[in-house]
Structure formats: C-alpha cells, structure tokens
Amino acid sequence: MTPSRPIPFSEPPYLSGLPSPFHRETHLRWQKACREFVDENLHQHAMEWEREETVPEDVFRKFAAANMLIPSLPAPLPVEWLKRLGVHDVLGTVKVEDWDSIHTAIYTDEMTRSGLLGPSGSLTTGMAFGVPPIIKYGSPQLQERFLPDLLLGRERTCIAITEPGGGSDVANISTTAVKSPDGKFYIINGSKKWITNGIWAKYSTMAVRTSNAGPNGLSLMVVPLANHPGVTMRRLKVAGQISAGTTYIELDDVKVPVENLIGAEGMGMKYIMTNFNHERLNICVSATRQARVALSAAFAYVMKREAFGKTLIEQPVVRHRLAKAGALLESQSAWVDQFVYEMTRLSKAEADEKLGGLTALCKAQSGMVLDECARCAVLLFGGNGFTRTGQGEIAERIYREVPGVRIPGGSEDVLLDLAVRQLLKNYNNETKAIELGTRTLKI
The missing domain is CATH 1.20.140.10 (Butyryl-CoA Dehydrogenase, subunit A, domain 3)
Structure with a gap:
C-alpha cells in the first residue's frame, strides 16, 4: 500500500518531513496530542456546526474540562494561577511552566485546520483576548474574583472594544463610564459592535471612556453582560465566522462596581x-x-x-x-x-x-x-x-x-x-x- 503523503501546501514544512530550526521534541509531542484532541472534538463536526451557525455548548465544556482553552492565552502562561487551580500541564504533554509561544502557535494552527475560523473562535476568543488584561494588569482582588472561573472555563468572557461609530479608531471610543455620586459604581452608557463570543459571555473586558476625549481618557474594566440590568445583546448576521457568535451590545445605565476597573484609570x-x-x-x-x-x-x-x-x-x-x-x-x-x-x-x-x-x-x-x-x-x-x-x-x-x-x-x-x-x-x-x-x- 502506498504511504499517505500530504497534498502540496497542505502542511507547514516541519509537518511535511522537512527539518525545522524552531520545533523541538516538546513541540512535536504537543502537536500530535493537540491534533488528536481537536480533530475528535471539533473538526469532524466543524462544517456542520458552521452551517448551523452555533457550536454546541457541551463542546466548550469538553475543551474547558481538558484545559484546552488555556493554550489560547499568550505565552508564558500564568503559571502561579494555573497551579493554584490544579492545572499543571496540558493534555499531559507540556508542563505549564515549559509553555512557550511556539506551543501557542501550534495550538492556534491546529484549531484552524478545518479551514473555518468560526468553530474555533466560538471557543477561544474570549479566553485569548478577554482574560490576558486581567492577568497582566488586574489588581490581586480583581484576579481573585474572576480568574478562577474564567481560566477553568466555568464562565465565559469576551473582549469588547469596537463600536458602531469606530472600529480601528480606538482612541475615539465613545462608550462612557461615569462614577456614581457615592463613588461606588461606574455607570456605563453606549454600545459595542462586532463582539465575538459576546452573546454567550457572562463578562466582558470592555474599553470605556472615563474622562477626556482622546487616548488618555480610556480605561478597561470587567463589565457583566448576560442577564445584567441595562445590558441588551443580539447576534449579528455576518458573512463568515458565523458560529463564533458576533454580537451587538447596548449598555443603558449599566452599574459596575469601581473594583472592576482593570489597572489604572486612563491607561486603557x-x-x-x-x-x-x-x-x-x-x-x-x-x-x-x-x-x-x-x-x-x-x-x-x-x-x-x-x-x-x-x-x-x-x-x-x-x-x-x-x-x-x-x-x-x-x-x-x-x-x-x-x-x-x-x-x-x-x-x-x-x-x-x-x-x-x-x-x-x-x-x-x-x-x-x-x-x-x-x-x-x-x-x-x-x-x-x-x-x-x-x-x-x-x-x-x-x-x-x-x-x-x-x-x-x-x-x-x-x-x-x-x-x-x-x-x-x-x-x-x-x-x-x-x-x-x-x-x-x-x-
């Protein structure tokens, strides 16, 4: 029987039998284990779920239970936090303290191997981009409140930057966060658009305007979404990445504790x-x-x-x-x-x-x-x-x-x-x- 060979251009050189200066044995072991898990739990149904426009919730739970959402975080991983939560390795192949950017890239590559961004994005976007600011800039108290549930996938989040009136022009974000008279809350008003994963998220890492116009008036904070008073969400019909849950979010006098501020005001x-x-x-x-x-x-x-x-x-x-x-x-x-x-x-x-x-x-x-x-x-x-x-x-x-x-x-x-x-x-x-x-x- 003729051995199976990859179709030309179908695999990166290191998976096509060519030498690589970058990929060590640990990367090769991780790639093999990652592909096996992702093929079984995502890719064999990816096209079907993209046609249906939603990845079943139990798939997210499977990935969370196997700690297979954590690889979407930037390297190095938050080792201290992960070990506190009982996470010492990923799929038994890579210790969290040994994780580097090449492991992350392999994960991202394998998660996209169906050719579709929607199914993988429905699982990872919130973890990949919504959690890192809390890890890097959040106070110890903020991290204690949110990281255990987010890192273990018990709750979902998203990153909410873009607005109807501004996409790449981040400096002109108009959603406002004004402190209440008693100083205990931020009152948020505005809207966010094209927010991936928003429709399923309990929280968001959101960019808001806390002071003057321009970049120095922006801040980041954790804003509750699902079932929170004043928050309205609806899915948007988009051309591609449909199952990733692109969302329009409206915020009408949404009360958020001042303790939800990420880092310092004006540093957003x-x-x-x-x-x-x-x-x-x-x-x-x-x-x-x-x-x-x-x-x-x-x-x-x-x-x-x-x-x-x-x-x-x-x-x-x-x-x-x-x-x-x-x-x-x-x-x-x-x-x-x-x-x-x-x-x-x-x-x-x-x-x-x-x-x-x-x-x-x-x-x-x-x-x-x-x-x-x-x-x-x-x-x-x-x-x-x-x-x-x-x-x-x-x-x-x-x-x-x-x-x-x-x-x-x-x-x-x-x-x-x-x-x-x-x-x-x-x-x-x-x-x-x-x-x-x-x-x-x-x-």
Whole structure:
C-alpha cells in the first residue's frame, strides 16, 4: 500500500518531513496530542456546526474540562494561577511552566485546520483576548474574583472594544463610564459592535471612556453582560465566522462596581495596544492555516478534475496560479515562524517594543496572502467554488471569511500605516539613544 503523503501546501514544512530550526521534541509531542484532541472534538463536526451557525455548548465544556482553552492565552502562561487551580500541564504533554509561544502557535494552527475560523473562535476568543488584561494588569482582588472561573472555563468572557461609530479608531471610543455620586459604581452608557463570543459571555473586558476625549481618557474594566440590568445583546448576521457568535451590545445605565476597573484609570489605550499584539499574531497563524486549507483543497481538486481531455493540473495556467499563491503562502508561513520564535527569545516588554509594528505588518500581509490563496482556490474550483455545498464548499466559505481577517484586529490600511510609523519611531528613539551614549549599537 502506498504511504499517505500530504497534498502540496497542505502542511507547514516541519509537518511535511522537512527539518525545522524552531520545533523541538516538546513541540512535536504537543502537536500530535493537540491534533488528536481537536480533530475528535471539533473538526469532524466543524462544517456542520458552521452551517448551523452555533457550536454546541457541551463542546466548550469538553475543551474547558481538558484545559484546552488555556493554550489560547499568550505565552508564558500564568503559571502561579494555573497551579493554584490544579492545572499543571496540558493534555499531559507540556508542563505549564515549559509553555512557550511556539506551543501557542501550534495550538492556534491546529484549531484552524478545518479551514473555518468560526468553530474555533466560538471557543477561544474570549479566553485569548478577554482574560490576558486581567492577568497582566488586574489588581490581586480583581484576579481573585474572576480568574478562577474564567481560566477553568466555568464562565465565559469576551473582549469588547469596537463600536458602531469606530472600529480601528480606538482612541475615539465613545462608550462612557461615569462614577456614581457615592463613588461606588461606574455607570456605563453606549454600545459595542462586532463582539465575538459576546452573546454567550457572562463578562466582558470592555474599553470605556472615563474622562477626556482622546487616548488618555480610556480605561478597561470587567463589565457583566448576560442577564445584567441595562445590558441588551443580539447576534449579528455576518458573512463568515458565523458560529463564533458576533454580537451587538447596548449598555443603558449599566452599574459596575469601581473594583472592576482593570489597572489604572486612563491607561486603557496602553493596555489595549499591548493586547492587540497577541491578537494580531494569532490572526497571522490562523490566516496562514486557512490559506493552506484553501490552496491544498484546490490542488487536490485540479489533480482529478478533467477538462479538454486532461486533468487541470496539466494546464500551464493552472500550475502558474498554484505556484504564485504557493510562493506567497510559504513566504508568509516562514515569516510567522520567525515571529513566533522571536517571541520565545524576547521578554514581553521587548517584544511589544521591537515587534509591535512588524506584528501589525505581518497581520496585514496575512490577510493579503489569504485573499490570494482563497481567490485562487475559488477560481480553480470553478462553479463548484461558487457553490455553498458540495466539493467546493470549503473554498467558498474561506473566501467569504477573508474580510474577517483583513478587518478585525486593526483594518489592513490602518495597520500598514501603523507599522511604518512604529518602525520610524523605534529608529528615531534608538538613534537618539546612541547619540546620547545610553545605548550601544549592535552589529
């Protein structure tokens, strides 16, 4: 029997039998265990659940019980908290204290291997982006109140930044949080839109305006959602990632204890920007896997589909399309691997400073690469790629999800500009430091 070989472009090089400078034995063991768990508990039903627009609640509970939501957190993991809660490893393969960014990237990649962002996003988005600000900036009292339930998946949360009147323009958030006369509560009024997981969340990590206009007036706080007085939520109909539960939230005189403030008043913009780096790198990894799924599905199709007396793969124009998209995909994959490795060698503060602009650029590029690979797949599937059922369904769905990569986490045009501005800022700061003799130029 001929041994099974992966379809070209379907797997990253380290899973295609090629050597990797980044992946150690611990990463390979984790990838194998992770794939087995995720295939069994998510991917075999992912397309069905995406068509039904909701992942069953018991799936979230299964992932929570196996501590398989925790890997969506940025590395290093909150080891002290996890051990206090009885979590010492993930799937018996990696100790929480040994976890690094490569383990996180493998998890994100495997969670997206169905080609769909909705099913995995329905499980992980709240944990991945709503919990980290509490871990990093929350007071000990705030952490004691919320982290046990959130880390163990007993309660769900979300990240609530975007508003109807502003997406990437975070500095102009208009939802207000005004202290009550007795100083015990914030009274919140406003609305949030396009909030992933919101419809199922008991809490949110929410950006609100606590003082003046502009970035210095923003704060982050834990805001109760489900069944809380003054909170109204409804699901939004979106083109892709449907099962992830995109939500519109209205807040009408919502009372929140002042103890729910995350960190200090007026520091919200800094906290949000730091949190964005993890989100953007996650998007890079997910989009690269989606591009793999789309392009390899098209590759498999053109090897069997016949036209004009021969298979499509025998047509030079088809090979040209695959080659062009494949070159972009593998280049992007290598860039993402490099980023993830750099995260294992830098402190969080160093990574935020040195990689922030480049992370924005990588995220923008990942959307462009996905667009190219998904469009290539749809064109090679022909009519089947324009149909929401049948053998081209995966290409059609991935193509619909492209805007969900290019817009969230900072829209593409905003991030391209941000990347260059950040690189220029770092260059000017380092040049000044060298001139003042406070930093040595490394060659």
